[in-house]
Amino acid sequence: MRPRAGQAGMLDGSRAALRRIWGLVYRHLALYRRSWPRVLELMYWPILQMIVWGFVTAYLAGVQNDVTSVAAGVLLGGVLLWEAALRSQMGFSISFLEEIWSRNLGHVFVSPLRPRELVAGLMVMSVIRVVVGVTPAVLLAWLLYGFGLFAMGPVVVVFFAALLIMGWAVALGVTSLILRYGAGAEALAWSVLFGLTPFAAVFYPVSILPAWLQPVALALPAAHVFEGMRAALLQHEIAWGHLLAAFVLDALWLAAMGWVFMRQFQGARVRGALLNIGE
Amino acid sequence: MTKPVLVPPGLPTGAGGAPAILAEHLTKRYAPAAAPAVEDLSFTMPRGATWGLLGGNGAGKTTTIAMLLGLLVPSAGRIACLGHDMARDRFTALARMNFSSPYIALPSRLSVAENLRVYAHLYDVPLAEKRIAELAAQLQLTELLDRPAGQLSAGQKTRVALAKALVNRPELLLLDEPTASLDPDTGDWVRSWLERYRAETGCSILLASHNMGEVERLCAHVLMLKQGRVVDQGSPAALLEKYGRDDLEDVFLDIARGRSRAEVPA
Missing domain, CATH: 3.40.50.300 (P-loop containing nucleotide triphosphate hydrolases)
Structure with a gap:
């Protein structure tokens, strides 16, 4: 049966939208193909973090060879999963900054690429950057310390997904600030999520935090992911409540930051900031 | 509609x-x-x-x-x-529509062909490779297609910017x-x-x-x-x-x- 005219129009519109998103992704892949330092930089910090924390956990375990201890697992798991969130946020924000640095943003914004397609393209780039950046660290953790991240079970994929989405929400906030304050706000792309580390309960349970700080931590999807990770590693059970809370909070944060982004994008069009955002 | x-x-x-x-x-x-x-x-x-x-x-x-x-x-x-x-x-x-300005650059590390390909996708241009070859021939860019855009002279950059501006037959x-x-x-x-x-x-x-x-x-x-x-x-x-x-x-x-x-x- 042939699709009706309306359906055909929608299909054509969706195909064109996917092609525009691919155009943006292709632009960044072509950049990485021609710039090996950028590719190296993607892997550098996750590997460095993993090595440092691997030795710290070996030291804390008291016995140099006892690197498969539960403590090592909790710390190394925390490092690797948190790196996924950090790289997700940076992958999104830095891909946007690449357009500013190359003074290309004006061309992008006068093309038919919709803001939601721009966001989708940046999310795809963020996933690619996470996979390329974190996979070598995961492999090295297994080779050097015998820590297999997937020992937690398939639920680890769900943990990764929840942290990726949280990274996107924070990145939308950072990108909004760049739209509002220009490239002068670019340092936030590297620092904002690091600043949330103490409240994200990456290396310790939320209950360790002072009582007044615990609601702050529990408002972050990451705190629920790491509680879930500890439950998987220590009690060998899946904390469904924490998983559900993580995704509900992800949805709320993503919707809120998406709204902020659209407001700032429209504001930038009113102020003329899209003309000189590089300054 | x-x-x-x-x-x-x-x-x-x-x-x-x-x-x-x-x-x-x-x-x-x-x-x-x-x-x-x-x-x-x-x-x-x-x-x-x-x-x-x-x-x-x-x-x-x-x-x-x-x-x-x-x-x-x-x-x-x-x-x-x-x-x-x-x-x-x-x-x-x-x-x-399309637009060209010497004050808005194209990504300098990408080759001329890659730049044109990006915009062919963004403008959903059918038969993109054919269109790029056609523009390259018309604007004398064929020899430059594999060169990074940042390594071109001002005149060459202007021709590439024009090719970008014409990629969707505006x-x-x-x-x-x-x-x-x-x-x-x-x-x-x-x-x-x-x-x-x-x-x-x-x-x-x-x-x-x-x-x-x-x-x-x-x-x-x-x-x-x-x-x-x-x-x-x-x-x-x-x-x-x-x-x-x-x-x-x-x-x-x-x-x-x-x-x-x-x-x-x-």
């Missing part, structure tokens, strides 16, 4: 229905208390014509072009490009100082090419320029801007006649300095 075409009754539109550009009472203030960068600008540019925006620094040319492209929201007034209201339906219009082309910083020979080549392209395709072109010779040669109609307002307009010949001058540069100086024909020294 097709969007309504915004053409006031009795408006001359040229070929193809709606005018290329319809601007009504456009005003832009960057801050409520600031002087307007553009004030009460109205014009109707027919299809298939080349028009020029002429004015000194700060006259409002870039602001006008940015509003026409949807990069900037007007404080007041309305714009329709190719019949599409830019406030409600700008993405449909943008797919049929019906409306906005050019901001298309020959700025080019040597006279390359500038002349670009002007000849634009003349031929418009004649062959019927594309409408609006160009902002400081180069009076360029405007005189390419444009059928000129909008003279000063402090955000249209202070005069007409064909280059009509403006020369009106101000009693031999070239547009003198007309430009007369307008910039507020001199009427009676005050022009014999």
Whole structure:
């Protein structure tokens, strides 16, 4: 049966939208193909973090060879999963900054690429950057310390997904600030999520935090992911409540930051900031 | 569902229905208390014509072009490009338009071909590789397709920017100082090419320029801007006649300095 005219129009519109998103992704892949330092930089910090924390956990375990201890697992798991969130946020924000640095943003914004397609393209780039950046660290953790991240079970994929989405929400906030304050706000792309580390309960349970700080931590999807990770590693059970809370909070944060982004994008069009955002 | 075409009754539109550009009472203030960068600008540019925006620094040319492209929201007034209201339906219009400016770069690490491929995807150009090869041949870029865009000379970059601006076969082309910083020979080549392209395709072109010779040669109609307002307009010949001058540069100086024909020294 042939699709009706309306359906055909929608299909054509969706195909064109996917092609525009691919155009943006292709632009960044072509950049990485021609710039090996950028590719190296993607892997550098996750590997460095993993090595440092691997030795710290070996030291804390008291016995140099006892690197498969539960403590090592909790710390190394925390490092690797948190790196996924950090790289997700940076992958999104830095891909946007690449357009500013190359003074290309004006061309992008006068093309038919919709803001939601721009966001989708940046999310795809963020996933690619996470996979390329974190996979070598995961492999090295297994080779050097015998820590297999997937020992937690398939639920680890769900943990990764929840942290990726949280990274996107924070990145939308950072990108909004760049739209509002220009490239002068670019340092936030590297620092904002690091600043949330103490409240994200990456290396310790939320209950360790002072009582007044615990609601702050529990408002972050990451705190629920790491509680879930500890439950998987220590009690060998899946904390469904924490998983559900993580995704509900992800949805709320993503919707809120998406709204902020659209407001700032429209504001930038009113102020003329899209003309000189590089300054 | 097709969007309504915004053409006031009795408006001359040229070929193809709606005018290329319809601007009504456009005003832009960057801050409520600031002087307007553009004030009460109205014009109707027919299809298939080349028009020029002429004015000194700060006259409002870039602001006008940015509003026409949807990069900037007007404080007041309305714009329709190719019949599409830019406030409600700008993405449909943008797919049929394009833009080039020496002040907005293309990613310098990407090769010429990669850059053109990116924009072929963004504009959903069918048979993209064929179109890129065609443009490369027309603009003498074939040898440069694998070179990083950042390693090109100013003239080569201008030709690549033109190729990007033409990748979607635009019906409306906005050019901001298309020959700025080019040597006279390359500038002349670009002007000849634009003349031929418009004649062959019927594309409408609006160009902002400081180069009076360029405007005189390419444009059928000129909008003279000063402090955000249209202070005069007409064909280059009509403006020369009106101000009693031999070239547009003198007309430009007369307008910039507020001199009427009676005050022009014999």
